[in-house]
Amino acid sequence: MNYETPLFFRVMEYADAAERDVIDMVSGNPDWEPPEALRAGLRAYADLEPDRFQYPPSEGLLELREEIAARRGVDADQVIVTNGAGEANYLAMARAMERDRGNEIVLTDPVYPYYPGKTTMLGGTQRFVATDGEGQLDPDDVRAAASEETAAIVVNTPNNPTGAVYPAETMRELVAVAEQYDAVLISDEVYDHYDLSGRFASALETDSAHRIVTNAFSKSMAITGVRVGYAILPPELVANAKSRHMLVNVATTRPGQYAVLQALRETGPDYYERNRERLRERVATFTDALDAAGAEYTTPSGSFYVMARFEDYPGTIANVERLIDEAGVAGMPGEAFGDSRTEWLRFALVTPRVEEAAERLAAYFE
Structure with a gap:
């Protein structure tokens, strides 16, 4: 089986090899400080007894699982601490596939490319449902796409790449669709602390044996390299995971x-x-400059991404490389996120140089 390397790596390698100064707006690596208590915790850990440097319980430290469970209103036995949200999503998708209810996974378009990649890795097939211009997902469209072959429905709120935040009604209806087809709704909520709208609703608000929620501290604590995430599964699904x-x-x-x-x-x-x-503040700064450049763009309700469309400049990998070489700004091609945003580019607002990047883009496209 052949796996396609995500375009993120190709763009980052190209930007790193550039012979000019490049502002990196490719990946969601926060540039701000982690909590001071996290730094203090790492320092304290270095002085613990040797037994603390051995294997922890496989499903995660009990105290951490209990803390997560208390905050999310679930039982600690439902929590698996994972290597970031990436592994949590893999476990959730694998658990949905091994129920033998079908091998199809319903995804949104645009889509975070790791979801279709994991689907391929697990031997499943993808079925895509388009979102609207603001990135909102209509549950009726998901219901129309679902079938007896649907193993899982995977959603991400707040969303990467659109910045959409799905309201509570959408989440309830998505759980209902999963129940109707004996599938599993997998809700990746890794950007929950970056809800800029006040409308974020977790799938955990709907009690069901047909939903799994994944999350991590990578984004919320600005520690993408620490690799601590978690999956919350219904009691019926947790053992195999x-x-x-x-x-x-x-x-x-x-x-x-x-x-x-x-x-x-x-x-x-x-x-x-x-x-x-x-x-x-960064969204306002960046979108003001996009206005000056005459670009069309999304204003995120959550997460930290802006998608932009420049006239006669489609979101291809070739155009991204051109932008690196000629403007000194590295973003992601819209084609990496599916068929519906191939005219767009995606920029991550996780650099202190957002204003400078915006000025470079405005100058390049004026």
């Missing part, structure tokens, strides 16, 4: 779990609000 996690990864980083637990306990809501406010 724990076994697969053990066979694939054995366990997740013990120091990272310890530090995340300290940060959860000691970090107040002001930390997350400061980061949301930073993003609001």
